[in-house]
Amino acid sequence: MCNSSTPCTDTDRRKFLKTAGLTMLGTTALAHTSMATAAATVPKPENNISAKEAMKRLDAGNTRYVEGKSTLHDFKSEREVLSGGQNPYAAILSCADSRIVPEYTFDSARGDLFVVRIAGNFASVDTIASLEYTVGVLGTPLIMVLGHEKCGAVAGAISSIREGAELPANIPKLVDAISPAVGLALKHPHEDQLLKQAIRENVRLNVATLKAASPMLSKLYALGDIDIVGGVYNLNTGRVDRVS
């Protein structure tokens, strides 16, 4: 046990995360063999780090990617190490845009990032559940909501809301999810910055949603055991700028 006189180590934190996650998920869900196996296996000890260390690692990986100095990964040995489980050090809620590849963006190997992708990178019941799994069961200490420049989902939402553009099939559901961010961006005085502002507001709103909408994530965030941050990917440079 750790307390004010005995600071928590990373091992303590990860034990707590797993315990909290297992408790909140409930014994019924964890009776599922694959979940129990995932929780019990730690194939990458170097991924047992704090949220702060995880953020530094994302930043360092992004710098290597931007500078064209990405690591040459040994996929053969990675496959063998990861055959028994996973313990990613960060989770990324990313847009599904084909130009955004979080593993490349942060120069990460397999088993390092738990990537949840949906056009418009927004928190929904399904994406939150996936993030709860990686935080609560796998012990991931950091979540990043990753938007990007010139996001088609956000641009489509702006067109639909401002011009009444009709979108086919189920695509209006994306507009519904992104419309609160567009509403905030429309209050911005610079018309030429509307898309850029909406993309940033969408990241901010979804970071806030993750901090508040899930009892599991909210509790762990309030305790300081996980962090939830936002970023926007620059298409030209590959740089991820933090959104606060």
Ligand SMILES: [Zn+2]
């Ligand atoms: Zn997008």
